[in-house]
Amino acid sequence: MNSIQHFINGKYQDSSDGRTFEKRSPLDGQLIGRVCEGGQAEIDAAVAAARAALHGDWGRMNVAARVDMLYAIADGITQRFDDFVAAEEADTGQPHHVIAHAFVPRGAANFKIFADTIKNVPTESFRMDTPDGRGALNYSIRKPKGVVAVISPWNAPFMLMTWKVGPALACGNTVVVKPSEETPATAALLGEVMNAVGVPPGVYNVVHGFGPDAAGEFLTRHEEVDAITFTGETSTGTAIMKAAAEGIRDVSFELGGKNAGIVFADCNFEDACEGIFRSAFMNTGQVCLGTERVYVERPIFERFVAALKARCEAVKYGRPTDKGANYGPLISQEHKRKVLSYYAKAVADGATVVTGGGVPAMPPELANGAWVQPTIWTGLPETAAVVREEIFGPCCHIRPFDSEEEVAALANANRYGLSTTIWTNDLGRAHRMAEAIEVGITWINSWFLRDLRTPFGGSKQSGIGREGGVHSLEFYTELRNVCVKL
Ligand code: NAD
Numbered sequence: 001m002n003s004i005q006h007f008i009n010g011k012y013q014d015s016s017d018g019r020t021f022e023k024r025s026p027l028d029g030q031l032i033g034r035v036c037e038g039g040q041a042e043i044d045a046a047v048a049a050a051r052a053a054l055h056g057d058w059g060r061m062n063v064a065a066r067v068d069m070l071y072a073i074a075d076g077i078t079q080r081f082d083d084f085v086a087a088e089e090a091d092t093g094q095p096h097h098v099i100a101h102a103f104v105p106r107g108a109a110n111f112k113i114f115a116d117t118i119k120n121v122p123t124e125s126f127r128m129d130t131p132d133g134r135g136a137l138n139y140s141i142r143k144p145k146g147v148v149a150v151i152s153p154w155n156a157p158f159m160l161m162t163w164k165v166g167p168a169l170a171c172g173n174t175v176v177v178k179p180s181e182e183t184p185a186t187a188a189l190l191g192e193v194m195n196a197v198g199v200p201p202g203v204y205n206v207v208h209g210f211g212p213d214a215a216g217e218f219l220t221r222h223e224e225v226d227a228i229t230f231t232g233e234t235s236t237g238t239a240i241m242k243a244a245a246e247g248i249r250d251v252s253f254e255l256g257g258k259n260a261g262i263v264f265a266d267c268n269f270e271d272a273c274e275g276i277f278r279s280a281f282m283n284t285g286q287v288c289l290g291t292e293r294v295y296v297e298r299p300i301f302e303r304f305v306a307a308l309k310a311r312c313e314a315v316k317y318g319r320p321t322d323k324g325a326n327y328g329p330l331i332s333q334e335h336k337r338k339v340l341s342y343y344a345k346a347v348a349d350g351a352t353v354v355t356g357g358g359v360p361a362m363p364p365e366l367a368n369g370a371w372v373q374p375t376i377w378t379g380l381p382e383t384a385a386v387v388r389e390e391i392f393g394p395c396c397h398i399r400p401f402d403s404e405e406e407v408a409a410l411a412n413a414n415r416y417g418l419s420t421t422i423w424t425n426d427l428g429r430a431h432r433m434a435e436a437i438e439v440g441i442t443w444i445n446s447w448f449l450r451d452l453r454t455p456f457g458g459s460k461q462s463g464i465g466r467e468g469g470v471h472s473l474e475f476y477t478e479l480r481n482v483c484v485k486l
């Protein structure tokens, strides 16, 4: 059986007290491995290794050498591509094409983009007048923040973890990663790539374990951690922010969403159906950018609901590599219970269940997996729990609307503000809507199309800060000013 160890100071190791926890397959509930469970001792060791590396070879490395190392990490991931894909498939159970064409390639790209960025960063300078007429020159320099804690979720584990590790290392920091307890495999495997390409020990560390009162919390509370970057639930972000207050540490947060998909009658109908379908059901709806609220202009409402229902009813359940399978399980039984509890609430609140709403009939060998049906509701008021709260499952509520003003107000009446996807062929309307919707990321006639140089992050309770391209430098570096009297 698979055993997944911590990666501390360049070495794989067990927990000092020998503790482990189970990793079960979301596909069938089978035990697929045991994962070392880190505690205070492992966090202390990893943070000490990260701190020491800052002052060692890594700290002394010039930018050009660091850039080469980042490209080497990206190449190393590509060389081990099949291993990363297999590890992610085992952990999440998601279809092969999603993992092999989107998530794992993004892992490699996350190192390349920040290698490209860091070698092209300009610094500002200001020539100033002084009373003696000689003047002064100000210029800024960027230094690494120090030891960065990376706390990552389970929904696209490799992509989301490297989206933080890439810029952190590019900027010269060292990291301690606490991957989600549900998906430890790819973070552990990346240690092998780090060693193979010669990243100095202590630069990249991984400690497995849980969140509250466990490895995650111990990491965020550690006084030798200089900054914390986190992707996950808004409620967890609140807990981490409290921990970060002690010692005045900086945070970068990518949190939850309850994103609106908005479809105007003048859209390209087929493209909009396909786009909204992907946005609601890809990765079994476990995407922070997903649309669990869909608003469709009244003239095409009935036709749109029917078209989305047909797509939901055509999904093919299966293991990642089953021929034609395009729909996987949820991450765990616990998450399945949460999603099904929302399915029950929707019915209790009087929803019309257009399709789904329960557990699919699966063959006996998959019957113990975390499978749920893709589900569409209509007819609920905006106050209903499934219209207000993030479910993080394969479901959406669809409601008709009659005007731009009305739909903008509906979309904005939520505590989250992560992203939106708008479908229309009217250019002026597209721009008006992009200005009106209170989110960090707006897609027009597209969804999840990512240029990694752009600012990525949420407004309202969906996050703090922007990551991507030069924007990541805000968080991962300390900008200093030098004033030279001439
Ligand atoms: P989660 O918040 O439950 O867990 C995320 C990580 O935090 C895990 O590693 C967990 O062990 C750790 N953790 C939990 N409690 C902690 C604590 N008190 N201190 C320190 N660490 C702690 O999130 P999840 O269920 O893994 O992921 C799903 C959530 O993530 C959804 O809300 C989703 O919207 C969000 N998400 C957001 C983005 C984004 O870019 N905005 C991307 C992906 C996922």
Ligand code: 6OH
Pocket (backbone or CB within 6 Å): 155, 156, 160, 163, 254, 286, 287, 288, 289, 450, 456
């Ligand atoms: C959330 O599930 C997906 C987040 C995506 C990113 O963070 C990204 O960089 O594309």
